[in-house]
Amino acid sequence: MNTSETPSFERHDHERCIHSTVGRVAAACAERGLQLTPVRKRVLELLLDQHKALGAYELLDALRADGLGSQPPAVYRALEFLVGNGFAHKIERLNAFVACCIDETQHSPAFLICRGCNAIAEAESDGLKTAIEDTASACGFVVEQRVVEIEGLCPQCAIAQ
Amino acid sequence: MNTSETPSFERHDHERCIHSTVGRVAAACAERGLQLTPVRKRVLELLLDQHKALGAYELLDALRADGLGSQPPAVYRALEFLVGNGFAHKIERLNAFVACCIDETQHSPAFLICRGCNAIAEAESDGLKTAIEDTASACGFVVEQRVVEIEGLCPQCAIAQ
DNA sequence: AATAGAACGATATACTATACCGCACCTATG
DNA sequence: CATAGGTGCGGTATAGTATATCGTTCTATT
Structure with a gap:
């Protein structure tokens, strides 16, 4: 069976993981005419910080600390963009979100x-x-x-x- | 591949579906020393009424109408019992619940x-x-x-x- | 510069779920 | 009989998740 997975459970160069994903997303946005605005980029970075799921309100707290938004719609709009374009996923079981580390659209x-x-x-x-x-x-x-x-x-x- | 599914998408004798499931659950409770109290039984019946997922607050409205409970904990306690014992399932994607129609514990x-x-x-x-x-x-x-x-x-x- | 669409700020509210306390009931046991 | 422990339930309060709406601002393009 053809199976592949992200290296979340193994030791890996996570800095590289972050940079390559941000770069890939930026390129995809440029190519597809999407705006990777500061809020969206920051939410992506927050999600990428670890291979863990973050709740919308955890993200919101971090955005507040950065002066990038203070109300729930700010983070939900960013998440809608990221999930809708395949740059992040919602984990239904946790009501939380993870960055997508796989270079494949709409999988x-x-x-x-x-x-x-x-x-x-x-x-x-x-x-x-x-x-x-x-x-x-x-x-x-x-x-x-x-x-x-x-x-x-x-x-x-x-x-x- | 061995695959079986509930008849939800087909015409079927749904009355029989309801009765056999309620009977099966009642028997399982008797056997396992569990109490199928009025609230729990009513929630099961409500879930069985159609092969659709119901939200906790839809169930609560129905319980209110029956005088069987008026506050969220009433329905969540019943759901915890039903789900915990394999008599119902939570659909994470919908934040809603369905009755279990399969006679198999903890599947x-x-x-x-x-x-x-x-x-x-x-x-x-x-x-x-x-x-x-x-x-x-x-x-x-x-x-x-x-x-x-x-x-x-x-x-x-x-x-x- | 004008315009249209996208993104955002802000307020309010809806929807989903749990913590906690105290009472009633049952029953097992001293 | 008394009482202690367990289970279920009513009720209050609150926590946690998500969206509707409106007006403004930004951005890309004409």
């Missing part, structure tokens, strides 16, 4: 959520997509959106427990 | 959510479970809970569109 990955360290990895798996498509088509259902959120323990936390 | 099905008619079907698929397990184990992740919610169109609504 719909599975998320691995570690309950130990709260890290989140994004996994793209052909086998999983196929299984969902098969499950749906078995009863004549036409798939439009998928939410796949898997909770458990990442390798490090599994050992520690 | 973790996929949900098919029709955006046309709002019906929800529960699908048990071995292939899907395997794919999730494979995706997770590919990066050493230990699965504890799964959320799989598939949005799209049921057979009838797909034709109508």
